[in-house]
Amino acid sequence: MNEPQNHYTNGVLMTLAVMGTKWKPLILCHLVDGPQRPADLKRAVQGISSKVLTDQLRELERDGIITRTIFNEVPPHVEYAISEYGQSLVPILGVMANWGEARIDFLKQSGVAVDLTYTDHEKYEL
Numbered sequence: 001m002n003e004p005q006n007h008y009t010n011g012v013l014m015t016l017a018v019m020g021t022k023w024k025p026l027i028l029c030h031l032v033d034g035p036q037r038p039a040d041l042k043r044a045v046q047g048i049s050s051k052v053l054t055d056q057l058r059e060l061e062r063d064g065i066i067t068r069t070i071f072n073e074v075p076p077h078v079e080y081a082i083s084e085y086g087q088s089l090v091p092i093l094g095v096m097a098n099w100g101e102a103r104i105d106f107l108k109q110s111g112v113a114v115d116l117t118y119t120d121h122e123k124y125e126l
Helices: 011-019 023-031 038-044 050-062 086-109
Strands: 066-071 077-082
Touching: 011 023, 011 086, 023 038, 023 050, 023 077, 023 086, 038 050, 038 077, 050 066, 050 077, 077 086
Parallel strands: none
Antiparallel strands: 066 077
16 A cells, blocks of 8 residues: 655645546546445446455545445445545546546547447536
């Protein structure tokens, strides 16, 4: 698990320190829809291993971006959700979604065969 450094030359580096892997933004995209169990996230974030998912969730929790709730039921289960503080990243996800959709349009206009399963930028508007 990566520990935060003590000095950053600009704010972009801090943002990348929190969201820098390809997995964290994808995890957050699915948590925008509401709390999720780890197994649900594993199914939703295609290609992520259980170990990497666990590590990424721990880092996001450590950074205060998500919360972890343990339900003492039989059987017990855990859910993750975007924290109040983490909600500040939702508009950034929206900008990323908009840019990505525009990039796909640009590539299509350039003759590149590229496909987008669905557009989702609307769900990031607060």
